[in-house]
Amino acid sequence: MNKSISLRVNDVDYKVNVENNWTLLELLRDRLHLTGTKKGCEEGECGACTVIMNGEPVNSCLVLAIEADKAEVVTIEGLEKNGQLHPIQEAFIKHGAFQCGYCTPGMIMSVKALMDHNPNPSREEIIVAITGNLCRCTGYTKIIEAVESLVAVNEKDS
């Protein structure tokens, strides 16, 4: 059983045939070759596969590809614009907020979803927003520092 769906990923329009039992994660990784989105558990617990779908962060392993019909999806590959890294990416680099890097794409997408809605989150709000993203390397300390540094910048701007 398969179905044709249309979706927009990182500002590119796709029309693809997908099997009914494919997840959005499989579609992104195996069909569209966007391997920046990572597979860590396939049950929505680790957050490594987080992407933004229609403005909300989702575990792409828990979304069926057919549910993404007509959706607007942003993955880690869509953050860099015109060769410029996104400020969240810059902050992660500056604060050394990654080690093995495997959770990093999902972590950055969760932070982006948070800051799109709430540009000046408190420390507690940051922690809540990334609680669904497991990191086994960093102890989260530098990730939280990196996001807090962006809040400081945003507050100065406003």
Place this chain on the structure above:
Amino acid sequence: MEYTAVLNKREDKDIMEHDVVGKRVPNVDSNVKVTGRAIYASDLNLPEMLFGKILRSPYPHARIKNIDVSEAKKLPGVCAVVTAEDTLKINYLVQGPPFDDKPVLAYGKTRYIGDEVAAVAAVDERTALRALDLIKIEYEPLPAVFDPEEAMKEGAPVIHDNRPDNISARTERNYGNVEKAFAESDYVFEDRYVTQAVSHCCLETRASLARWDSNVNLEIWSSTQSPYFVRKELAHVFAIPPTKVRVHQIHVGGGFGARSKVCEDEGIAALLALKTGRPVKITYTREEELTATRIRHPMIITLKTGVRKDGTLLARHMRIITDNGAYTHTGPGVQGVAGMVAASLYRVPNVRVEGYLVYTNKHFGGPFRGYGNPQATFAIESQMDLIATKLNIDPIELRIRNANQPGDTTACGWKIGSCALQECLERVREEIKWEEKKKNPVPGRGIGVGCMIHASGFKVYLDGEWSSAIVKVTHDGMVEVYCGATDMGTWSKTSLAQVASEELGIPVDLIKMITMDTETTPIDLGAWGSRTIFIAGNAVKMAAAEAKQQLLEAAGKLLEVNPLELTIADGQIFITTDPYKKISIGEAVLASKERVGQAVYGKGHYEPEAELLDRSTGMGNISEAYTFSAQAVEVELDEETGTVKPLRIIAAHDCGYPINPTAVEGQIEGAVAQGLGYALMENHSYDNGRVLNDTLVDYKIPTAMDVPPIKALMLGYEPKGPFGAKGVGEPGLVGIAPAVANAIFNATGVQIKTLPLSPEKVYWELKKD
């Protein structure tokens, strides 16, 4: 010879004068890691590639009577089905005979739920999974044993025929005269501590991709910490020369010890690739990761300690029963390290270690950050607080009285060079406001401390202990560093690039790191044992120094001065007293009489001045440098629910001079968080050998909500380390569990002697009183 003086002068520089080391240089892989472009083994696809899946034993212990793969082979899309009959039936070496008990695929018997019995290569994963269902295996279930103390009893089911007592390895160490020292002690303490099985939970599950060429050369891309051991083991089980195996450079999604030796998927992917003549990739599910990869060995430790009434430690007798699981892997080494820690943490002259590594029908233990040290240190450091209380001595004061000091030799022969353990204790006492909090206790709150000693590399393999590097400086002023070291997330590529940059005087962004690849890089034993920065760091430094010598010699000729009068900085070579007289690095390369093509090469091979462990006596100064730490934890305890909430952690580490403070802090913070998981929440539970928590839903690791603020203090200086550095990969985890247990003891007067300190356990233990 004259150039050596230049290099030595550099060494004498005040450590604050460094240009690159000691600085928070961004990770050299920053861009690919924040953009999703870092390629991990599971991301990789090759032309003609097939997908492999493994059929595992559903029984904890069973005889394999018959395997019928005919139906599976008929399924369209299936390219190969393999069993042990397709292998040479050679076991992996790991720690070598007589401990080499694990075949590539099981034959005769299966020994745990998850044991690999057969495997399939197919055009996609779903087809491979369907084919597994079609393999018919006739098993005869056998009686099984899951508890190591039960397994040691007469008449217990025998797991390996050549070990009728189920004991894989015994450790028997006698340093000094324990009996005499106990007789002379004012007090003797004896306590039993129990630690649990925990998983590494690398965020990337295991993945490997293998292919062979027509000349029987095997290539593998694997999420490994040690290409050296992968090459050695695959060459062994396929009976080919090691040089015919090429392990490629790839990003690795976490390690923590899980990948520091061979992993089963590596051999099976290679076997399927050999059978099909096509590349085969195996990616584990999270369930496989949690049920069929290594765990931290659970230990039952009975610790007897004799002290004088002033707190001086006189003797220790540590009896260890280690739950090996179904196969041996690194169990003898892990148990051995626990014993060496018993003989080395604090000044204790008389030590007896008795260890039993016992087979059970469960998934088996392996290396995990600390390698036996966290288990032993949980016992030692928990008991130190019982001793302190009994003798009415402050716990930190008791530790300072017994602290290792520079120049000491421990009971098992570890020669302590640099050692700032006492300073670590003093700093955490100050930072956590120990005295103030002791004077004004807040109900439901407690403070505790845990110390540790660890080596910077372990000379325990007959292979030796070394690392090597080649530094190539090219005509365009760029540098390529070739080193077999592996960066599984530790920032070692960045730190090693900083070492090369500092030594050469060439900016770090002009340095390209080529690592892991066994065909192009000189050998390094791998990223384990907190060894990379100390051993590979020294090798890279030597190689860079040799290349620099060639550049200075050539530049001296061009500028008509003695090379001793030259400086290299910012990629230029100039006369120190007349900086306008300068040439570029590229000009020096092309003028060098030692150039090869358009580059000069420096080589470095570093073997620490350490002694190979004497396996019969357990004696040996197995490392050139030892790291120390003291970590203090403050907790808040809810007696109604048993919940323990860590509030803050001060982590003081004598890790030597930090080549990259961001990287070192990262190692400490991450290890502390893992230590909190070990202390408070992580624990495999079983039903007749079946792992019950085989998902991340049920096997909980710390989230951002579970980790309190961590303050890392980086202390000490190690003269033999590159620019003063020592290893720091493992130490942060080691002392956390006892620090938390001691904080609970401080808050409640109850010491809990089994891990984890879960809410349910804490609740019932407090009810007991």
